[in-house]
Amino acid sequence: MRALIQRVAEARVEVEGATLGEIGPGLLVLVCAMQGDSEAEADRLAGRIARLRIFRDDAGRMNLSVRDIGGAALVVSQFTLAADTSRGNRPGLSAAAAPEDGRRLYDHFAGRLQSEGLPVATGRFGADMKVSLLNDGPVTIWMDTAD
Template sequence: MRALVQRVAEAEVTVAGASVGRIGPGLLVLVCAMQGDDEGQADRLAARVARLRIFRDEADKMNRSVLDTGGGALVVSQFTLAADTRTGNRPGFSAAAAPETGEALYLRFAAALRDLGVPVQTGVFGADMRVALVNDGPVTIWLDSAVRG
């Protein structure tokens, strides 16, 4: 699985003009299941995200996790993280998991974050979403659960 994690002051996702998820300080997590991914990878990636120390401590160092700060997570499915741009001008997405698998692993990832104690809001899998955020820092981190060739 792949995740693009952004430390945010706030973030919101809307579908057809209606808010479906909103957080204050915390993490916006764009997540994509890849072919071959399984529930174990979703759980491990959620644990990495929950413990990722990218929030400031008293000494202004990035030394605290979303668990330490009590922040929330807005988890949004983003199959385009599977983009292959090695050739041509049009990205290919064949490395993304099939939609049924992708949705199941996306939901598993969000549930695993909740189980770890992170308040979680989500987007709507497969929907045309609008995501608004105020990136704090800015801090943006790319995570991948597997090394791919």
């Protein structure tokens, strides 16, 4: 699985003008299931993200996790993280998991983050979403379970 994680002061996701998910301080997690991924990759990625120390401590050092600060996670599916841009001008997306597998792993991942003790808000899998965020730092981290 792949994830692009952004430390945010706030974030929200809308579909057709209705807010589906909204958080204050925490993480916006754009996530993509890849072909061959299973619940094991989703579990590993969720655990790593919950423990990722990218929030400032009292000394101003990035030494705290989202759990440590009492933050939340907004999880948004984004199959374009599977984009292959090595040829031509149109990204290839065939490395992404099939939609039914992607949905299952997206839901599993969000549930696993919640079981890590995080309040979790989500978008809608496969929908045309509008994501708004106030990036804090900015801090943006790329994670891939294949690495």
